[in-house]
Amino acid sequence: QVQLQESGPGLVKPSQTLSLTCTVSGGSISSGGYYWSWIRQHPGKGLEWIGYIYYSGSTYYNPSLKSRVTISVDTSKNQFSLKLSSVTAADTAVYYCARGPDYFDYWGQGTLVTVSS
């Protein structure tokens, strides 16, 4: 059973960079066939796909966030990470990592990141 777990600071100051890591267990990121994703959900709102990474390092980002997003992978640790730069209050959300690339069959439990000074 694949499990994903997000980790990282729950509070980030405006203009700084949000950094989260997703640790995958029960399966190897390097086994291929899947894209490892970040998805966010603003409080009380719907879901927004942020981007994907493949184990090879290929990335795809939501055009609306592309200028601020970097997703990276560390296959030795079976982890992938999200960096979102120049954050504002509008980036306050629950951030999920999930397994894709088409539909998302495994999700982390999510982590709330609040942007506030």
Add this chain to the structure above:
Amino acid sequence: EIVMTQSPATLSVSPGERATLSCRASQSVSSNLAWYQQKPGQAPRLLIYGASTRATGIPARFSGSGSGTEFTLTISSLQSEDFAVYYCQQYNNWPRRTFGQGTKVEIK
């Protein structure tokens, strides 16, 4: 961007009754559509993919139908654990994935 529109925003249903949720795509997504269930404080759970294929462990009372731009999720007889928010998501447009805004199924 493919916009997904769900209706209604809220559906009030009595336990044991049938619930029918709709999802419309702004352009054809073929059968590349998934449905998720989300309960408060939890991550979304995959229910349906390929518009009509139930994910592993999903009860038979959940069924999906449709293709192109019009899709339906039906819950044949609502159980107490089914009261939640439901989202549709298209995956026809690579790589960008988009979700509907959700339908909340509440107890009548």
